[in-house]
Amino acid sequence: MTTPRSNRIAEIFTRHEKPLLVDWLRVQLAARTVRKDLLPEADLRRESVEFLAVLTPACRAGSLTDIATPEWKPVCDFLAGISRSRATQGFSSSETATFVFSLKQPLFARLQEELGADAAALGDEIWTATALLDRLGLYTAEVFQKGRQEVIKRQQLEMLELSTPVVKLWEGILAVPLIGTLDSARTQVVMESLLPSIVATGSSMAIVDITGVPAVDTLVAQHLLKTVAAAKLMGAQCIVSGIRPQIAQTMVHLGVAFGDVVTKASLADALAYAFRQIGCTVIKQAPRT
Amino acid sequence: MDRIPILKVGDFLLVSIQVDMHDRMAMGLQDDLTTQVVKARAKGVLIDISSVEVVDSFIGRMLGNMASMTRALGAEAVVVGMQPAVAITIVELGLSLTNVRTALNVDKGMELLQSLVNPTAEAARHDSHEE
Amino acid sequence: MTPTKSETLPLRSSEDTVRVRQTVRVWMVEQRFSLVDQTKMVTAASELGRNAVDYGGGGSARLELLADSGRTGIRVTFEDQGPGIADIELAMKDGFSTGSGLGLGLGGSKRLANEFDIWSEPGKGTRVTITRWK
Numbered sequence: 001m002t003t004p005r006s007n008r009i010a011e012i013f014t015r016h017e018k019p020l021l022v023d024w025l026r027v028q029l030a031a032r033t034v035r036k037d038l039l040p041e042a043d044l045r046r047e048s049v050e051f052l053a054v055l056t057p058a059c060r061a062g063s064l065t066d067i068a069t070p071e072w073k074p075v076c077d078f079l080a081g082i083s084r085s086r087a088t089q090g091f092s093s094s095e096t097a098t099f100v101f102s103l104k105q106p107l108f109a110r111l112q113e114e115l116g117a118d119a120a121a122l123g124d125e126i127w128t129a130t131a132l133l134d135r136l137g138l139y140t141a142e143v144f145q146k147g148r149q150e151v152i153k154r155q156q157l158e159m160l161e162l163s164t165p166v167v168k169l170w171e172g173i174l175a176v177p178l179i180g181t182l183d184s185a186r187t188q189v190v191m192e193s194l195l196p197s198i199v200a201t202g203s204s205m206a207i208v209d210i211t212g213v214p215a216v217d218t219l220v221a222q223h224l225l226k227t228v229a230a231a232k233l234m235g236a237q238c239i240v241s242g243i244r245p246q247i248a249q250t251m252v253h254l255g256v257a258f259g260d261v262v263t264k265a266s267l268a269d270a271l272a273y274a275f276r277q278i279g280c281t282v283i284k285q286a287p288r289t
Numbered sequence: 290m291d292r293i294p295i296l297k298v299g300d301f302l303l304v305s306i307q308v309d310m311h312d313r314m315a316m317g318l319q320d321d322l323t324t325q326v327v328k329a330r331a332k333g334v335l336i337d338i339s340s341v342e343v344v345d346s347f348i349g350r351m352l353g354n355m356a357s358m359t360r361a362l363g364a365e366a367v368v369v370g371m372q373p374a375v376a377i378t379i380v381e382l383g384l385s386l387t388n389v390r391t392a393l394n395v396d397k398g399m400e401l402l403q404s405l406v407n408p409t410a411e412a413a414r415h416d417s418h419e420e
Numbered sequence: 421m422t423p424t425k426s427e428t429l430p431l432r433s434s435e436d437t438v439r440v441r442q443t444v445r446v447w448m449v450e451q452r453f454s455l456v457d458q459t460k461m462v463t464a465a466s467e468l469g470r471n472a473v474d475y476g477g478g479g480s481a482r483l484e485l486l487a488d489s490g491r492t493g494i495r496v497t498f499e500d501q502g503p504g505i506a507d508i509e510l511a512m513k514d515g516f517s518t519g520s521g522l523g524l525g526l527g528g529s530k531r532l533a534n535e536f537d538i539w540s541e542p543g544k545g546t547r548v549t550i551t552r553w554k
Contacts, residue, residue: 080489146489188377192456195373204393230376235369235392309442312434312470342459343441345466346525374459382463382528383514 008125009132010059012110017052023106024048031102038089047082047099054078064132067139076139083143087151093144100137104130160189166197173205173274174198175267179212187223191230198236205274206231209267211242221256228261237277239263241270293318295325300332301402303395307340315351322355326362333402334359337395339370349384356389365405366390369398423484423495431498432478437469440481444496447485451492453554461494461552464529468498468548471525476500476546486551493534493553501545508540 062071231238359366392398479500486493530536533550540546
Protein backbone atom coordinates (compact mmCIF):
# COMPACT_ATOMS: atom_id res chain seq x y z
CA MET A 1 0.00 0.00 0.00
CA THR A 2 1.55 3.24 -1.02
CA THR A 3 0.39 6.63 0.16
CA PRO A 4 -0.95 8.39 -2.95
CA ARG A 5 1.85 10.62 -4.10
CA SER A 6 -0.19 13.76 -4.16
CA ASN A 7 -0.82 13.67 -0.44
CA ARG A 8 2.80 13.83 0.68
CA ILE A 9 3.34 17.43 -0.15
CA ALA A 10 -0.01 18.44 1.30
CA GLU A 11 0.91 16.55 4.48
CA ILE A 12 4.15 18.41 4.84
CA PHE A 13 2.43 21.75 4.44
CA THR A 14 -0.14 20.75 7.03
CA ARG A 15 2.11 19.18 9.63
CA HIS A 16 5.13 21.39 9.32
CA GLU A 17 3.51 24.71 8.54
CA LYS A 18 5.19 26.78 11.25
CA PRO A 19 8.77 25.55 10.86
CA LEU A 20 8.36 25.64 7.07
CA LEU A 21 7.31 29.25 7.31
CA VAL A 22 10.30 30.12 9.48
CA ASP A 23 12.72 28.47 7.04
CA TRP A 24 11.06 30.02 4.03
CA LEU A 25 11.21 33.50 5.51
CA ARG A 26 14.87 33.00 6.32
CA VAL A 27 15.60 31.99 2.72
CA GLN A 28 13.65 34.96 1.39
CA LEU A 29 15.28 37.50 3.66
CA ALA A 30 18.73 36.19 2.86
CA ALA A 31 18.21 36.42 -0.88
CA ARG A 32 19.61 39.37 -2.77
CA THR A 33 16.20 39.87 -4.31
CA VAL A 34 14.41 40.61 -1.07
CA ARG A 35 14.17 44.40 -1.62
CA LYS A 36 13.70 45.51 1.98
CA ASP A 37 13.55 49.00 0.58
CA LEU A 38 10.31 48.23 -1.22
CA LEU A 39 8.62 45.75 1.09
CA PRO A 40 8.94 45.84 4.90
CA GLU A 41 9.68 42.55 6.62
CA ALA A 42 6.36 42.53 8.43
CA ASP A 43 4.49 42.67 5.12
CA LEU A 44 6.64 39.91 3.64
CA ARG A 45 5.87 37.77 6.67
CA ARG A 46 2.17 38.42 6.34
CA GLU A 47 2.15 37.59 2.63
CA SER A 48 4.06 34.36 3.25
CA VAL A 49 1.60 33.29 5.92
CA GLU A 50 -1.33 34.03 3.64
CA PHE A 51 0.22 32.14 0.78
CA LEU A 52 0.76 28.99 2.82
CA ALA A 53 -2.76 29.33 4.18
CA VAL A 54 -4.27 29.06 0.69
CA LEU A 55 -1.62 26.72 -0.67
CA THR A 56 -2.18 23.96 1.86
CA PRO A 57 -5.91 23.36 1.22
CA ALA A 58 -5.30 23.53 -2.53
CA CYS A 59 -2.64 20.84 -2.33
CA ARG A 60 -4.93 18.65 -0.26
CA ALA A 61 -8.05 19.07 -2.38
CA GLY A 62 -6.76 19.59 -5.86
CA SER A 63 -4.56 18.01 -8.47
CA LEU A 64 -0.90 18.95 -8.10
CA THR A 65 -0.36 19.05 -11.84
CA ASP A 66 -3.13 21.35 -13.00
CA ILE A 67 -3.41 24.76 -11.37
CA ALA A 68 -6.22 25.81 -13.70
CA THR A 69 -8.72 23.72 -11.73
CA PRO A 70 -11.18 25.54 -9.40
CA GLU A 71 -9.45 24.25 -6.25
CA TRP A 72 -6.46 26.38 -7.13
CA LYS A 73 -8.43 29.55 -7.70
CA PRO A 74 -7.75 31.04 -4.23
CA VAL A 75 -4.02 30.46 -4.74
CA CYS A 76 -4.06 31.97 -8.22
CA ASP A 77 -6.10 34.93 -7.05
CA PHE A 78 -3.68 35.50 -4.17
CA LEU A 79 -0.64 35.29 -6.44
CA ALA A 80 -2.26 37.60 -8.97
CA GLY A 81 -2.88 40.07 -6.16
CA ILE A 82 0.68 40.19 -4.86
CA SER A 83 2.05 40.15 -8.39
CA ARG A 84 0.09 43.29 -9.19
CA SER A 85 0.91 45.01 -5.94
CA ARG A 86 4.62 44.22 -6.30
CA ALA A 87 4.56 45.51 -9.87
CA THR A 88 3.26 48.85 -8.67
CA GLN A 89 5.78 48.85 -5.83
CA GLY A 90 8.58 48.56 -8.37
CA PHE A 91 9.64 44.92 -8.14
CA SER A 92 10.91 43.19 -11.26
CA SER A 93 9.03 40.12 -12.47
CA SER A 94 11.82 37.75 -11.39
CA GLU A 95 11.98 39.31 -7.95
CA THR A 96 8.27 38.64 -7.60
CA ALA A 97 8.48 35.06 -8.92
CA THR A 98 11.25 34.36 -6.42
CA PHE A 99 8.61 34.67 -3.72
CA VAL A 100 7.29 31.31 -4.92
CA PHE A 101 10.56 29.70 -6.04
CA SER A 102 12.24 30.31 -2.69
CA LEU A 103 9.72 27.93 -1.11
CA LYS A 104 11.47 25.03 -2.84
CA GLN A 105 14.47 24.90 -0.57
CA PRO A 106 12.62 24.45 2.74
CA LEU A 107 10.12 22.10 1.08
CA PHE A 108 12.82 19.88 -0.36
CA ALA A 109 14.58 19.84 3.00
CA ARG A 110 11.42 18.51 4.63
CA LEU A 111 10.87 15.93 1.87
CA GLN A 112 14.45 14.79 2.33
CA GLU A 113 13.83 14.31 6.05
CA GLU A 114 10.68 12.27 5.43
CA LEU A 115 11.78 10.19 2.46
CA GLY A 116 15.55 10.23 2.68
CA ALA A 117 15.76 6.45 2.70
CA ASP A 118 13.58 5.92 -0.39
CA ALA A 119 15.46 7.49 -3.30
CA ALA A 120 12.79 6.70 -5.88
CA ALA A 121 9.94 8.16 -3.84
CA LEU A 122 12.05 11.18 -2.91
CA GLY A 123 12.85 11.75 -6.57
CA ASP A 124 9.14 11.59 -7.51
CA GLU A 125 8.07 13.98 -4.77
CA ILE A 126 10.80 16.49 -5.53
CA TRP A 127 9.84 16.39 -9.18
CA THR A 128 6.14 16.96 -8.40
CA ALA A 129 6.99 19.74 -5.95
CA THR A 130 9.35 21.52 -8.28
CA ALA A 131 6.93 21.28 -11.21
CA LEU A 132 4.14 22.71 -9.06
CA LEU A 133 6.16 25.61 -7.69
CA ASP A 134 7.53 26.33 -11.15
CA ARG A 135 4.02 26.59 -12.48
CA LEU A 136 2.95 28.89 -9.67
CA GLY A 137 6.04 31.05 -10.06
CA LEU A 138 5.52 31.35 -13.80
CA TYR A 139 1.89 32.24 -13.25
CA THR A 140 3.07 35.07 -11.03
CA ALA A 141 5.37 36.28 -13.78
CA GLU A 142 2.56 36.11 -16.38
CA VAL A 143 0.22 38.23 -14.30
CA PHE A 144 3.08 40.66 -13.72
CA GLN A 145 3.65 40.99 -17.47
CA LYS A 146 -0.02 41.50 -18.16
CA GLY A 147 -0.13 44.21 -15.52
CA ARG A 148 2.84 45.93 -17.15
CA GLN A 149 1.18 45.77 -20.54
CA GLU A 150 -1.92 47.40 -19.15
CA VAL A 151 0.13 50.27 -17.74
CA ILE A 152 1.83 50.76 -21.09
CA LYS A 153 -1.50 50.67 -22.89
CA ARG A 154 -2.98 53.23 -20.55
CA GLN A 155 0.00 55.52 -20.98
CA GLN A 156 -0.20 55.17 -24.74
CA LEU A 157 -3.84 56.15 -24.61
CA GLU A 158 -3.02 59.19 -22.50
CA MET A 159 -0.34 60.20 -24.95
CA LEU A 160 -2.79 59.81 -27.81
CA GLU A 161 -5.27 62.09 -26.10
CA LEU A 162 -2.62 64.69 -25.40
CA SER A 163 -1.38 64.63 -28.97
CA THR A 164 -4.73 65.24 -30.65
CA PRO A 165 -5.84 68.68 -29.49
CA VAL A 166 -8.92 70.25 -31.02
CA VAL A 167 -8.48 73.94 -31.68
CA LYS A 168 -11.02 76.58 -32.52
CA LEU A 169 -9.91 78.57 -35.54
CA TRP A 170 -12.95 80.74 -35.71
CA GLU A 171 -16.51 80.87 -34.52
CA GLY A 172 -17.92 77.74 -36.08
CA ILE A 173 -14.61 76.36 -37.39
CA LEU A 174 -12.59 73.71 -35.55
CA ALA A 175 -9.26 72.17 -36.51
CA VAL A 176 -7.38 69.03 -35.49
CA PRO A 177 -3.69 69.11 -36.45
CA LEU A 178 -2.58 65.49 -36.53
CA ILE A 179 1.03 64.65 -35.88
CA GLY A 180 2.23 61.09 -36.26
CA THR A 181 0.70 57.90 -37.54
CA LEU A 182 -3.04 57.55 -37.79
CA ASP A 183 -4.08 54.05 -36.76
CA SER A 184 -7.49 52.87 -35.65
CA ALA A 185 -6.80 53.61 -31.98
CA ARG A 186 -5.79 57.16 -32.81
CA THR A 187 -8.82 57.58 -35.05
CA GLN A 188 -11.07 56.62 -32.16
CA VAL A 189 -9.39 59.22 -29.98
CA VAL A 190 -9.71 61.86 -32.71
CA MET A 191 -13.38 61.10 -33.18
CA GLU A 192 -14.02 61.03 -29.45
CA SER A 193 -12.47 64.44 -28.93
CA LEU A 194 -13.46 66.18 -32.17
CA LEU A 195 -17.11 65.16 -32.33
CA PRO A 196 -18.13 66.29 -28.83
CA SER A 197 -16.28 69.57 -29.48
CA ILE A 198 -18.38 70.06 -32.58
CA VAL A 199 -21.50 69.81 -30.45
CA ALA A 200 -20.14 71.90 -27.59
CA THR A 201 -19.00 74.78 -29.82
CA GLY A 202 -21.80 74.47 -32.35
CA SER A 203 -19.21 74.34 -35.13
CA SER A 204 -20.43 73.27 -38.52
CA MET A 205 -16.93 73.06 -40.00
CA ALA A 206 -14.04 70.89 -38.89
CA ILE A 207 -10.63 70.66 -40.55
CA VAL A 208 -8.44 67.62 -40.04
CA ASP A 209 -4.91 68.58 -41.01
CA ILE A 210 -2.64 65.70 -41.91
CA THR A 211 0.53 67.65 -42.67
CA GLY A 212 2.16 65.83 -39.78
CA VAL A 213 1.02 62.37 -40.81
CA PRO A 214 3.96 60.67 -42.50
CA ALA A 215 2.19 58.04 -44.56
CA VAL A 216 -1.29 57.77 -45.92
CA ASP A 217 -2.33 54.39 -47.24
CA THR A 218 -5.76 52.86 -47.79
CA LEU A 219 -6.17 52.13 -44.08
CA VAL A 220 -5.35 55.67 -43.01
CA ALA A 221 -7.70 56.97 -45.68
CA GLN A 222 -10.44 54.71 -44.32
CA HIS A 223 -9.91 56.11 -40.85
CA LEU A 224 -10.15 59.65 -42.14
CA LEU A 225 -13.28 58.80 -44.08
CA LYS A 226 -14.88 57.37 -40.94
CA THR A 227 -14.24 60.61 -39.10
CA VAL A 228 -15.67 62.64 -41.97
CA ALA A 229 -18.74 60.38 -42.17
CA ALA A 230 -19.41 60.64 -38.45
CA ALA A 231 -19.15 64.43 -38.53
CA LYS A 232 -21.55 64.58 -41.48
CA LEU A 233 -24.12 62.47 -39.65
CA MET A 234 -24.01 65.02 -36.89
CA GLY A 235 -24.55 67.88 -39.28
CA ALA A 236 -21.00 69.21 -39.61
CA GLN A 237 -18.69 69.20 -42.59
CA CYS A 238 -15.25 67.73 -42.07
CA ILE A 239 -12.57 68.51 -44.61
CA VAL A 240 -9.02 67.22 -44.85
CA SER A 241 -6.04 69.49 -45.39
CA GLY A 242 -2.31 69.00 -45.57
CA ILE A 243 -2.31 66.66 -48.53
CA ARG A 244 1.29 66.77 -49.66
CA PRO A 245 2.10 66.15 -53.35
CA GLN A 246 3.62 62.79 -52.42
CA ILE A 247 0.48 61.76 -50.59
CA ALA A 248 -1.70 62.78 -53.50
CA GLN A 249 0.38 60.59 -55.78
CA THR A 250 0.29 57.63 -53.42
CA MET A 251 -3.44 57.93 -53.04
CA VAL A 252 -4.02 57.95 -56.77
CA HIS A 253 -1.69 54.99 -57.27
CA LEU A 254 -3.43 53.04 -54.52
CA GLY A 255 -6.80 53.90 -55.95
CA VAL A 256 -7.85 55.62 -52.76
CA ALA A 257 -10.98 57.57 -53.48
CA PHE A 258 -11.87 60.38 -51.17
CA GLY A 259 -15.13 60.72 -53.04
CA ASP A 260 -17.21 63.65 -51.91
CA VAL A 261 -14.81 64.64 -49.18
CA VAL A 262 -13.28 68.04 -49.70
CA THR A 263 -9.50 67.96 -49.47
CA LYS A 264 -7.06 70.87 -49.59
CA ALA A 265 -3.30 71.05 -49.88
CA SER A 266 -2.81 73.47 -47.02
CA LEU A 267 -4.55 74.47 -43.81
CA ALA A 268 -4.77 78.00 -45.20
CA ASP A 269 -6.73 76.79 -48.21
CA ALA A 270 -8.96 74.79 -45.93
CA LEU A 271 -9.60 77.80 -43.74
CA ALA A 272 -10.50 79.92 -46.77
CA TYR A 273 -12.94 77.22 -47.86
CA ALA A 274 -14.42 77.01 -44.39
CA PHE A 275 -14.95 80.77 -44.24
CA ARG A 276 -16.84 80.63 -47.51
CA GLN A 277 -19.01 77.80 -46.24
CA ILE A 278 -20.07 79.63 -43.13
CA GLY A 279 -20.68 82.78 -45.13
CA CYS A 280 -17.72 84.86 -43.97
CA THR A 281 -15.62 87.09 -46.15
CA VAL A 282 -12.14 88.27 -45.30
CA ILE A 283 -11.55 91.82 -46.40
CA LYS A 284 -8.11 93.24 -46.71
CA GLN A 285 -8.09 96.88 -45.72
CA ALA A 286 -6.08 99.46 -47.60
CA PRO A 287 -2.88 100.33 -45.76
CA ARG A 288 -3.18 103.46 -43.66
CA THR A 289 -1.20 106.34 -45.07
CA MET B 290 -50.00 52.72 -27.47
CA ASP B 291 -47.91 55.82 -26.86
CA ARG B 292 -47.07 57.81 -29.92
CA ILE B 293 -44.35 60.34 -30.52
CA PRO B 294 -45.82 63.85 -30.77
CA ILE B 295 -45.49 65.89 -33.96
CA LEU B 296 -45.60 69.66 -33.57
CA LYS B 297 -46.52 72.17 -36.22
CA VAL B 298 -44.14 75.14 -36.34
CA GLY B 299 -45.20 77.48 -39.13
CA ASP B 300 -44.80 75.65 -42.42
CA PHE B 301 -42.75 72.93 -40.78
CA LEU B 302 -43.32 69.88 -38.64
CA LEU B 303 -41.07 69.21 -35.69
CA VAL B 304 -40.60 65.71 -34.34
CA SER B 305 -38.62 65.34 -31.17
CA ILE B 306 -37.78 61.74 -30.24
CA GLN B 307 -37.27 61.72 -26.49
CA VAL B 308 -37.89 58.13 -25.49
CA ASP B 309 -36.22 54.79 -26.08
CA MET B 310 -38.38 53.79 -29.05
CA HIS B 311 -39.42 50.24 -29.58
CA ASP B 312 -40.14 49.03 -33.10
CA ARG B 313 -43.92 49.46 -33.12
CA MET B 314 -43.51 53.02 -31.90
CA ALA B 315 -41.10 53.72 -34.72
CA MET B 316 -43.52 52.33 -37.30
CA GLY B 317 -46.30 54.40 -35.75
CA LEU B 318 -44.19 57.52 -36.08
CA GLN B 319 -43.53 56.82 -39.73
CA ASP B 320 -47.27 56.53 -40.37
CA ASP B 321 -48.14 59.60 -38.33
CA LEU B 322 -45.51 61.73 -40.01
CA THR B 323 -46.57 60.98 -43.56
CA THR B 324 -50.20 61.60 -42.63
CA GLN B 325 -49.35 64.91 -40.96
CA VAL B 326 -47.13 66.16 -43.79
CA VAL B 327 -50.10 65.89 -46.13
CA LYS B 328 -52.69 67.13 -43.64
CA ALA B 329 -50.69 70.19 -42.58
CA ARG B 330 -49.35 70.80 -46.09
CA ALA B 331 -45.95 71.04 -44.47
CA LYS B 332 -43.03 72.29 -46.50
CA GLY B 333 -40.45 70.71 -44.29
CA VAL B 334 -39.86 68.27 -41.45
CA LEU B 335 -37.30 68.56 -38.66
CA ILE B 336 -36.49 65.37 -36.79
CA ASP B 337 -34.67 66.01 -33.55
CA ILE B 338 -32.72 63.00 -32.32
CA SER B 339 -30.58 64.80 -29.74
CA SER B 340 -32.06 62.60 -27.00
CA VAL B 341 -31.67 59.35 -28.91
CA GLU B 342 -28.88 57.24 -27.47
CA VAL B 343 -29.17 54.19 -29.72
CA VAL B 344 -29.59 54.06 -33.46
CA ASP B 345 -29.37 50.54 -34.83
CA SER B 346 -29.99 49.43 -38.41
CA PHE B 347 -33.76 49.36 -37.91
CA ILE B 348 -34.01 52.86 -36.45
CA GLY B 349 -31.50 54.04 -39.02
CA ARG B 350 -33.59 52.64 -41.83
CA MET B 351 -36.65 54.25 -40.32
CA LEU B 352 -34.98 57.67 -40.25
CA GLY B 353 -33.92 57.21 -43.86
CA ASN B 354 -37.46 56.17 -44.80
CA MET B 355 -39.00 59.15 -43.07
CA ALA B 356 -36.70 61.46 -44.99
CA SER B 357 -37.45 59.76 -48.31
CA MET B 358 -41.20 59.64 -47.75
CA THR B 359 -41.24 63.29 -46.76
CA ARG B 360 -39.39 64.23 -49.92
CA ALA B 361 -41.70 62.06 -52.00
CA LEU B 362 -44.55 64.12 -50.59
CA GLY B 363 -42.84 67.29 -51.81
CA ALA B 364 -41.37 68.46 -48.50
CA GLU B 365 -37.82 68.72 -47.21
CA ALA B 366 -36.48 66.75 -44.25
CA VAL B 367 -33.58 67.43 -41.91
CA VAL B 368 -32.35 65.26 -39.04
CA VAL B 369 -30.65 67.16 -36.24
CA GLY B 370 -28.74 66.59 -33.05
CA MET B 371 -27.18 63.19 -33.57
CA GLN B 372 -25.02 62.38 -30.55
CA PRO B 373 -21.29 61.80 -31.18
CA ALA B 374 -21.31 58.27 -29.72
CA VAL B 375 -24.26 57.41 -31.95
CA ALA B 376 -22.52 58.83 -35.03
CA ILE B 377 -19.37 56.84 -34.29
CA THR B 378 -21.41 53.67 -33.80
CA ILE B 379 -23.42 54.14 -36.98
CA VAL B 380 -20.23 54.56 -39.00
CA GLU B 381 -18.77 51.42 -37.45
CA LEU B 382 -22.02 49.55 -38.08
CA GLY B 383 -21.74 50.45 -41.74
CA LEU B 384 -25.11 52.13 -41.87
CA SER B 385 -25.32 54.51 -44.79
CA LEU B 386 -27.59 57.49 -44.28
CA THR B 387 -26.20 59.49 -47.18
CA ASN B 388 -29.62 60.51 -48.45
CA VAL B 389 -30.50 62.20 -45.18
CA ARG B 390 -29.74 65.87 -44.63
CA THR B 391 -28.38 66.67 -41.23
CA ALA B 392 -27.72 69.70 -39.04
CA LEU B 393 -26.13 70.23 -35.65
CA ASN B 394 -29.19 71.38 -33.74
CA VAL B 395 -32.77 72.60 -34.07
CA ASP B 396 -31.74 76.20 -34.81
CA LYS B 397 -29.36 75.27 -37.58
CA GLY B 398 -31.85 72.70 -38.82
CA MET B 399 -34.55 75.34 -39.14
CA GLU B 400 -32.11 77.62 -40.96
CA LEU B 401 -31.32 74.82 -43.37
CA LEU B 402 -35.00 74.05 -43.96
CA GLN B 403 -35.70 77.73 -44.62
CA SER B 404 -32.88 77.91 -47.15
CA LEU B 405 -34.09 74.73 -48.87
CA VAL B 406 -37.70 75.81 -48.98
CA ASN B 407 -37.12 79.43 -49.79
CA PRO B 408 -33.73 79.79 -51.44
CA THR B 409 -34.02 83.31 -52.84
CA ALA B 410 -35.51 84.76 -49.66
CA GLU B 411 -32.61 83.27 -47.68
CA ALA B 412 -30.02 84.78 -50.02
CA ALA B 413 -31.65 88.17 -49.71
CA ARG B 414 -31.60 87.87 -45.91
CA HIS B 415 -27.88 87.12 -46.00
CA ASP B 416 -27.10 90.07 -48.23
CA SER B 417 -29.00 92.49 -46.02
CA HIS B 418 -26.98 91.27 -43.02
CA GLU B 419 -23.67 92.10 -44.62
CA GLU B 420 -24.41 95.81 -44.96
CA MET C 421 -13.88 32.00 -16.45
CA THR C 422 -16.93 32.22 -14.23
CA PRO C 423 -18.98 35.39 -14.52
CA THR C 424 -19.19 37.64 -11.48
CA LYS C 425 -22.79 38.49 -12.28
CA SER C 426 -25.32 37.05 -14.68
CA GLU C 427 -28.93 37.57 -15.67
CA THR C 428 -31.15 36.05 -18.34
CA LEU C 429 -33.87 38.10 -19.96
CA PRO C 430 -36.64 36.89 -22.28
CA LEU C 431 -36.78 38.06 -25.88
CA ARG C 432 -40.34 37.67 -27.08
CA SER C 433 -41.25 41.15 -28.24
CA SER C 434 -39.70 44.41 -29.27
CA GLU C 435 -40.32 45.76 -25.78
CA ASP C 436 -38.14 42.92 -24.49
CA THR C 437 -35.37 44.08 -26.81
CA VAL C 438 -35.62 47.54 -25.32
CA ARG C 439 -35.33 46.07 -21.84
CA VAL C 440 -32.23 44.11 -22.83
CA ARG C 441 -30.69 47.29 -24.28
CA GLN C 442 -31.42 49.21 -21.12
CA THR C 443 -30.06 46.50 -18.86
CA VAL C 444 -26.83 46.29 -20.84
CA ARG C 445 -26.56 50.06 -20.56
CA VAL C 446 -27.10 50.03 -16.79
CA TRP C 447 -24.50 47.32 -16.26
CA MET C 448 -21.94 49.13 -18.39
CA VAL C 449 -22.54 52.42 -16.64
CA GLU C 450 -22.00 50.68 -13.30
CA GLN C 451 -18.69 49.31 -14.55
CA ARG C 452 -17.73 52.71 -15.91
CA PHE C 453 -17.34 51.79 -19.55
CA SER C 454 -16.82 54.80 -21.82
CA LEU C 455 -19.91 56.28 -23.47
CA VAL C 456 -18.81 55.17 -26.93
CA ASP C 457 -18.19 51.61 -25.72
CA GLN C 458 -21.62 51.58 -24.11
CA THR C 459 -23.31 52.82 -27.26
CA LYS C 460 -21.55 50.30 -29.45
CA MET C 461 -22.48 47.38 -27.23
CA VAL C 462 -26.07 48.51 -26.67
CA THR C 463 -26.52 48.99 -30.42
CA ALA C 464 -25.12 45.53 -31.16
CA ALA C 465 -27.45 44.12 -28.49
CA SER C 466 -30.35 45.87 -30.18
CA GLU C 467 -29.46 44.32 -33.56
CA LEU C 468 -29.06 40.83 -32.21
CA GLY C 469 -32.07 41.05 -29.94
CA ARG C 470 -34.18 42.09 -32.86
CA ASN C 471 -32.87 39.17 -34.94
CA ALA C 472 -33.88 36.75 -32.21
CA VAL C 473 -37.38 38.23 -31.95
CA ASP C 474 -38.10 38.84 -35.63
CA TYR C 475 -36.31 35.95 -37.30
CA GLY C 476 -35.68 33.50 -34.51
CA GLY C 477 -39.22 33.23 -33.23
CA GLY C 478 -38.22 34.62 -29.88
CA GLY C 479 -35.60 33.48 -27.40
CA SER C 480 -33.51 34.85 -24.59
CA ALA C 481 -30.55 37.06 -23.82
CA ARG C 482 -28.07 36.12 -21.11
CA LEU C 483 -25.97 38.94 -19.71
CA GLU C 484 -22.72 38.16 -17.91
CA LEU C 485 -20.19 40.34 -16.18
CA LEU C 486 -16.67 38.94 -16.56
CA ALA C 487 -13.43 39.46 -14.69
CA ASP C 488 -10.16 38.28 -16.23
CA SER C 489 -6.86 39.12 -14.56
CA GLY C 490 -7.87 42.62 -13.67
CA ARG C 491 -9.94 43.64 -16.63
CA THR C 492 -13.72 43.79 -16.71
CA GLY C 493 -15.89 42.58 -19.54
CA ILE C 494 -19.53 42.26 -20.42
CA ARG C 495 -20.85 39.38 -22.46
CA VAL C 496 -24.33 38.95 -23.94
CA THR C 497 -25.49 35.69 -25.48
CA PHE C 498 -28.55 35.73 -27.72
CA GLU C 499 -30.22 32.42 -28.20
CA ASP C 500 -33.26 31.30 -30.15
CA GLN C 501 -34.71 28.01 -31.38
CA GLY C 502 -35.67 29.42 -34.74
CA PRO C 503 -34.99 28.34 -38.30
CA GLY C 504 -31.27 28.93 -38.03
CA ILE C 505 -28.91 30.29 -40.65
CA ALA C 506 -27.85 28.02 -43.49
CA ASP C 507 -24.84 29.99 -44.69
CA ILE C 508 -23.29 31.90 -41.81
CA GLU C 509 -20.46 33.35 -43.84
CA LEU C 510 -22.91 34.85 -46.29
CA ALA C 511 -25.12 36.15 -43.51
CA MET C 512 -22.14 37.94 -41.97
CA LYS C 513 -21.58 39.94 -45.13
CA ASP C 514 -23.00 43.44 -45.08
CA GLY C 515 -26.01 43.91 -47.25
CA PHE C 516 -27.18 40.31 -46.98
CA SER C 517 -30.70 39.77 -45.83
CA THR C 518 -33.49 37.26 -46.16
CA GLY C 519 -36.10 39.40 -44.47
CA SER C 520 -36.72 43.05 -45.06
CA GLY C 521 -33.85 44.06 -42.85
CA LEU C 522 -30.78 45.87 -44.04
CA GLY C 523 -28.73 42.78 -43.35
CA LEU C 524 -26.20 44.64 -41.25
CA GLY C 525 -27.07 42.96 -37.99
CA LEU C 526 -24.43 40.26 -37.83
CA GLY C 527 -21.49 41.85 -39.61
CA GLY C 528 -22.14 45.17 -37.93
CA SER C 529 -22.46 43.65 -34.48
CA LYS C 530 -19.15 41.88 -34.93
CA ARG C 531 -17.48 45.21 -35.66
CA LEU C 532 -19.04 46.79 -32.61
CA ALA C 533 -17.81 44.10 -30.20
CA ASN C 534 -14.34 43.00 -29.12
CA GLU C 535 -15.27 39.32 -29.36
CA PHE C 536 -17.97 37.73 -31.48
CA ASP C 537 -19.08 34.14 -31.69
CA ILE C 538 -21.90 32.56 -33.64
CA TRP C 539 -23.42 29.10 -33.80
CA SER C 540 -26.37 28.22 -35.96
CA GLU C 541 -27.92 25.11 -37.36
CA PRO C 542 -30.87 25.13 -39.76
CA GLY C 543 -33.91 23.80 -37.97
CA LYS C 544 -32.26 23.97 -34.57
CA GLY C 545 -31.64 27.61 -33.78
CA THR C 546 -29.02 30.29 -33.43
CA ARG C 547 -26.73 31.48 -30.69
CA VAL C 548 -24.71 34.68 -30.96
CA THR C 549 -22.31 35.88 -28.28
CA ILE C 550 -20.78 39.35 -28.11
CA THR C 551 -18.23 40.54 -25.59
CA ARG C 552 -16.81 43.95 -24.84
CA TRP C 553 -13.82 44.53 -22.56
CA LYS C 554 -13.07 47.68 -20.68
